[in-house]
Amino acid sequence: MDTTSLIGKELAAAINADTKQRAAALAETGAAPRLALVIPNDDPASAWYVKSLNRAAERNGIACENVDLGVDATAEEIRAKLTELSLDPSVDAIMLQTPLPKGVGLDDVSSAIASAKDVDGVSPLSLGLLAAGLPGFPxxxxxxxxxxxxxxxxxxxxxxxxxxxxxxxxxxxxxxxxxxxxxxxxxxxxxxxxxxxxxxxxxxxxxxxxxxxxxxxxxxxxxxxxxxxxxxxxxxxxxxxxxxxxxxxxxxxxxxxxxxxxxxxxxxxxxxxxxxxxxxxx
Amino acid sequence: MDTTSLIGKELAAAINADTKQRAAALAETGAAPRLALVIPNDDPASAWYVKSLNRAAERNGIACENVDLGVDATAEEIRAKLTELSLDPSVDAIMLQTPLPKGVGLDDVSSAIASAKDVDGVSPLSLGLLAAGLPGFPxxxxxxxxxxxxxxxxxxxxxxxxxxxxxxxxxxxxxxxxxxxxxxxxxxxxxxxxxxxxxxxxxxxxxxxxxxxxxxxxxxxxxxxxxxxxxxxxxxxxxxxxxxxxxxxxxxxxxxxxxxxxxxxxxxxxxxxxxxxxxxxx
Structure with missing residues (x-):
């Protein structure tokens, strides 16, 4: 049997074309959409992923800010930063990068991301909204x-x-x-x-x-x-x-x-x- | 093949014996645990279930209050009552009875139940906490x-x-x-x-x-x-x-x-x- 390759490139390009247009419309009427990447590690794979997100944001007309908390950040510090960004009206979206510092669990901190900005759907509330079929980001x-x-x-x-x-x-x-x-x-x-x-x-x-x-x-x-x-x-x-x-x-x-x-x-x-x-x- | 009957009575009795003891201990050191049943309907099956919960609470030494909102309660009224009970320190637990009034969805109101009091695990946050393996009531x-x-x-x-x-x-x-x-x-x-x-x-x-x-x-x-x-x-x-x-x-x-x-x-x-x-x- 022939095995078809389910390539993602074409679909990604179509999504990005739409995103770019919508980002430009937002920029025209106010400010470009703004994404904050919270980075509590010095992991090479994470750094590579952050770079690829930076590039993707740039290509789409999205402002992307890297918030480096360092590898020694405590759960309290990470929560405080996520809360600050959740309350900051100039920030539209928040992503927390993993791995987290030793002893910090994703569940200890992810609930500090406001669900309206939780674009990778990591908080317990986002999981629950998804399960209940309510609006939220998967x-x-x-x-x-x-x-x-x-x-x-x-x-x-x-x-x-x-x-x-x-x-x-x-x-x-x-x-x-x-x-x-x-x-x-x-x-x-x-x-x-x-x-x-x-x-x-x-x-x-x-x-x-x-x-x-x-x-x-x-x-x-x-x-x-x-x-x-x-x-x-x-x-x-x-x-x-x-x-x-x-x-x-x-x-x-x-x-x-x-x-x-x-x-x-x-x-x-x-x-x-x-x-x-x-x-x-x- | 013989089919064993998975009867619930014996397990229920064992759980209730423990519950009764713990409720008595709480009553001794302060007040009996208190459950509020919020009832926004005049449905006979719901009334029957409320009665059975009232009896179960009484048998276990739990104070149980029926909060009748009537069949015409709006989503706003139900949310307001759930919020009030969530903030009331004398109320330990909240259950919302269904069916809800016409046009009111469970999802429109359930998030107003504080997850610490959501003893039947109906709110989106409770669902998410369960999915994430975090403390909460299933x-x-x-x-x-x-x-x-x-x-x-x-x-x-x-x-x-x-x-x-x-x-x-x-x-x-x-x-x-x-x-x-x-x-x-x-x-x-x-x-x-x-x-x-x-x-x-x-x-x-x-x-x-x-x-x-x-x-x-x-x-x-x-x-x-x-x-x-x-x-x-x-x-x-x-x-x-x-x-x-x-x-x-x-x-x-x-x-x-x-x-x-x-x-x-x-x-x-x-x-x-x-x-x-x-x-x-x-």
Whole structure:
């Protein structure tokens, strides 16, 4: 079977074209949308991601400010900064970068981000709004999976989707988005017994577990669609997915590449969220 | 195959014995725990449920106040009352009764319940705290399913549980509780294609959809456990479940009865939540 590549570039470009226009309209009538990146680490991968967000913001006409708190920031300091930015009317959107300093949990600080500015949907309230089907920002990675599937005309309503991974940033919010699309959803994880049997029952398999090459042909039934959310760094510094692409190619009907699949769509959706937050605030 | 009845009475009694003791301890050192029931309807089923909560509170040494807002209450009036009770230090716990007046959605008002007093876990923040694994009250019905299974020594970790129903009050929170127990969870609903095939793949089937007798032997594999959350009123005013008990008996290894299964455990957990809220507040 031919395996279609679910490339994200074209969709990301379409989203960005719209975002750029909306950002320009905001800039004309007042100020450009403004995103604050709060950085409480000195992690190279985080620095690389911050740079890519800076560039994406610039390309879209979004003002982006890096708020460096240093690797020794306490939970109180991080919360105080997030609260200050939440109250600052000149800031439209806030993203907190991970990893957090030792001993600080995301849950200790994320609730200090006002949900109207929580463009990556990390706070408990944002998670709850999503679960309740109320207005709020879903985590961009989870949303990117659904948008990528829709763009490539993969039906979700009534279909059985298996999500491997139950994180608060991908697995759990993705489940809510898939239910909203009327999919039947199975959520599997490290404690699942006989993962290949569970995922082979699904029409669509989403790998969001953070283990390079975990999903092989044994996990996928003939003709299934596979979406790879993994971004694992190999020993040479290359990004690889959670799916063993060589193994599933020829058995799956479609597979999203890593890099170049979910990733670019995630960044484009984050920028769209910034513009949406700015539009709502003004 | 013999089908064990997953009766809730004994577990409910054990929970209530503990609750009663803790309520008495609170009353001795200050005041009895206090629950406010906010009633914006004149619905007979709601009135019946309010009476049963009043009795349960009385039996457990919990002060219970019925706040009748009438069937014409507006969303603003309901929110104002919920806010007032949330700020009142003499009130430990708040439950909003449904149905709500015409045109008022639960989502329009539930966020006015302070999460520390939201003993039935209905607000978006409570849903999000549950999803994030943070302290908060889960909806009692969802928690009752898990507690009933544990009491009857039904293993959940690693097992495949199918939940039929995706409501904000049962299906979605139950999913979070089951993931926290390390179950593999499938959530199915009215739009699921081939429901019998989906549920037959599971070790445990939970029916929480509100359609009398929907789940039959065709939906359950030999030896599976079936938990029935349904409370449907038939034409004679009797309560029946979502499971056709005659049909699954002999095929399932265990089935919770309706009434007498999940129901009494739900009420007992609500009363426990009231005491927990009071203990945290003092």
């Amino acid at each position: 985590p961009a990675t989870a949303e990117a999976v659904v948008e990528l599937a829709k763009f490539h005309e993969i039906p979700l309503a009534g279909r059985h989707v298996a999500v491997v991974g139950r994180s608060n940033v991908v697995g759990k919010p993705l489940l809510q988005l898939l239910l909203a699309e009327n999919a039947t959803v199975t959520i599997a994880h490290s404690r699942t017994i006989d993962l290949p049997a569970v995922t082979s029952a699904a029409d669509v398999v989403v790998a969001a577990v953070g283990r390079a090459g975990l999903i092989t042909a044994d996990h996928v039934r003939e003709g299934a669609v596979v979406i790879d959310v993994g971004t694992n760094e190999d020993e040479n510094g290359n990004i690889t997915g959670d799916v063993n692409a060589d193994s599933v190619t020829g058995k799956a009907s479609a597979l999203s590449p890593v890099p170049g699949g979910v990733g670019p769509v995630t960044t484009a959706l984050l920028m769209r969220h910034v513009v949406q937050a700015a539009e709502s605030a003004r | 909806p009692a019905t969802a928690e009752a399913v898990v507690e009933l299974a544990k009491f009857h020594e039904i293993p959940l970790a690693g097992r495949h549980v199918a939940v039929v129903g995706r409501s904000n009050v049962v299906g979605k929170p139950l999913l979070q509780l089951l993931l926290a127990e390390n179950a593999t969870v499938t959530i199915a609903h009215s739009r699921t294609i081939d429901l019998p095939a989906v549920t037959s793949a599971a070790d445990v089937v939970v029916a929480a959809v509100g359609r009398a007798g929907l789940i039959t032997a065709d939906h359950v594999r030999e030896g599976a456990v079936v938990i029935d959350v349904g409370t449907n009123e038939d034409e004679n005013g009797n309560i029946t479940g979502d499971v056709n008990a005659d049909s699954v008996t002999g095929k399932a290894s265990a089935l919770s009865p309706v009434p007498g299964g999940v129901g009494p455990v739900t009420t007992a957990l609500l009363m426990r939540h009231v005491v927990q809220a009071a203990e945290s507040a003092r």
